[in-house]
Amino acid sequence: MDAVDAVSRSVAALAVLVGGEPSGAAVLNAGGGAPLVDGGDALRDAADVCLDGFAEVARLEARFAALKVLLTAEFVQAAGALVLPARSAQEGSAQAMAVIAEVACALTVSEGTAAALVSESRALTTALPRTLAALQAGTISWQHARVVVDETAHLDAAGAAGLEEHFLDPEAAKPARGCPAGELVPGRFRAKVRAWRERHHPVSIEKRHAKSAEDRRVEFVPDRDGMAWLSTYLPAATAAGIWDRTTTAARALQGPSEARTLTQLRADVAAAWLLTSGTNRMEATGGTGGTGGTGGTGAGDVPSPRAQVLITVPVLSLLGAAEEPATLDGYGPIPPSMARRLIAEGAGSFHRVLIDPRDGAPLEIGRSSYRLTGAQRRWLRLRDGKCPFPGCNNASLDNEADHLLAWADGGTTGITNLGQPCRKHHRLKHTSAWTPTGASKNHPPGWTSPMGRRYPSESQDWEPPPWPAILAALTQPAEADPGPQPDLGLLADEDHDADLGWNPPPGADPGWDLDAELDSGWDLDAELDSGWDLDAELDSGLPPDPGPDPELPVDPLPARYHPAA
Incomplete structure (x- = not known):
């Protein structure tokens, strides 16, 4: 053979x-x-x-x-x-x-x-x-x-x-x-x-989510050595919020006198929240040995933190004009109805990120808790999705923002000079010859090994979302006039627009082309660069909100896509 x-x-x-x-x-x-x-x-x-x-x-x-x-x-x-x-x-x-x-x-x-x-x-x-x-x-x-x-x-x-x-x-x-x-x-x-x-x-x-949500449950499975597994099957948004909130609380308990690992602290935090009557204040005192065992002593009261979860939502899905899935940070695609509900309810723990219907790239980050460092960190989470080191799957919300080119060596505090490695690979960068390569606004850094071998970055696999049929029809070139039809010929008028494939709005240019309108009338890159410059550290104010006007949900075509009158 x-x-x-x-x-x-x-x-x-x-x-x-x-x-x-x-x-x-x-x-x-x-x-x-x-x-x-x-x-x-x-x-x-x-x-x-x-x-x-x-x-x-x-x-x-x-x-x-x-x-x-x-x-x-x-x-x-x-x-x-x-x-x-x-x-x-x-x-x-x-x-x-x-x-x-x-x-x-x-x-x-x-x-x-x-x-x-x-x-x-x-x-x-x-x-x-x-x-x-x-x-x-x-x-x-x-x-x-x-x-x-x-x-x-x-x-x-x-x-x-x-x-x-x-x-x-x-x-x-x-x-x-x-x-x-x-x-x-x-x-x-x-x-x-x-x-x-x-x-x-x-x-x-x-449809698949609605069917699967009916199977949500909590399971208890005994294990060896006096241990057991407690697992829950929940909607992704709920599970992601619980996980990030638990991780944040566990990180807050870490310190020089804390012997428990982050994994052990997560378990103790979750147990304390579930077994106490209130969740506004939390005391994680357990571990496996109490005050005399391997789990360490009580860590005291820690405020219950908010989860910080990014939701990437296609613009047209947010308007209800399309059913393209949204993306939950750290999980993956979720139903657009779940994303719309979280945003409509004003969940402060969830940060909205809109994506461009033309190429799937992000447009802007929501305004909640909008500070310079917070906005940049959220953009890094959106761009990288996890620690950018090859093969690392650490998507912890407290991965450390790091200058690719050190500030002391002339590096700037712009998105193109920032990464968010986990603690392990942050330490690797500063204690070995592993070196990150350049990044861009939408692509995380790659890495060069001590042997000089280059490993490319793992970019997000963004795709242009499918357009609703009504928008797709409006962007198609009009078909040639097949000639007078039996009934239409009686109504024909020499001054009437001969293009029967699409009737433009009153006063609009009959030759209006969406692509030309987008290219000449609304330059996304120029709009982002002039109104929201991350490389300038966002100190010029908030970005323009490309979200819909209040009356747009009843209009299948966003206002900026309409030809000028």
Whole structure:
């Protein structure tokens, strides 16, 4: 088989790479390309060889996984052909169990693992050709492939193909933003794929959320050593608010005399809130040992803090003219009705962020508690979504804002010179040769390693939201006049506008073009730069609010999109 031969050649090349050449000859990569070692410092060259070896091992593991998928699919097909067609559902189930048991014994894995492999192999070989091809090429890992299989399980063929195209085809009309799929750790890749799935699922998120909300519950599961799990299944906005509020309170309890970790403090805070009659003041005294155990002593009363949660809302969804999902910071897509309700109720813990209907980029941040440092921190949370270090999933609201170029070295306090690394990677930046690269208003910084290797930033995968049908129709060029129709010919007037495809408002230019109007009459970048300059530290005042006028909810077209009279 060609796949087996390719893997064998790669293994042989890798053995040469790792073993080295006694003669000092250059070590070639698996494809026979340029030398991996070409003089220079011997220790740095040895480290470079190891890093290249890691990359080649990862590609080999992916190719082996693809080979296992092909072998599994072929075995299932061959085994099915060796038996007579099942005459009942029970007989068919027995045949499937026999095949799974054979795979499990051959691979020395459990039957549950074998069943999952059979199911995933079937999906990859029949419905996900791009994913299988990327796995065979070694550009994504087996974990990445499983993410695609999981998230396309309930999509139709067109939806699965669209997801593959978006994330795995760099030549797609609307490819994913940021670094390629294979350069994301699987957990971060799953978050992006899940967000895309929520936006493009054939069933609206409103219907799916309404059905799932009926299953909300609290569960208690006993565990070993006198411990137990208490979990809740809640709407995302509620859960995110609880999590951020608990984290803020736990951070407030930390100090030189506090021995408990942040994770332990979260648990103690939550227990104190649930077991006391009031939540305006909180006393977290527990831990696991009280005053004499490992949990430390009481930390005293701490004010109950407010959660600080960002909600990114498409402008048209806020107006009720579209049903594009909103995005809850730290979670992902939520129903637009949930976002509208939170904003309408004036929830002070939730900060509104509007996004442009043309390209999905943010327009402005809501005015609640609008201070210089607070506004910049919220913008960093919106831009980065988490700690910008590769693979880090820390989205804590107290990640530390940091100058990419130090203030002492001439760095400014502008968004393009700021990042929000977690404490661990903030410390890494200042105690090692790991260096952040440049950032922009909408793209977080990448990183350069001590070995000089560059790792790109993981940008937010913003997409232009779909426009409502009425707006899409108004932005389409008018069709050519097909000629007089039987009834319309009786009413024809030489002075009447010949374009029957669209009647402009009275006094408007019949040739009005939305794109031209947006480009010439309303320049978003100019408006943001002149009215709200983050790089100037926002000291000129509040940004202009692009939200609707009171009467606009009854008008399907926002006022700024209407042609001038």
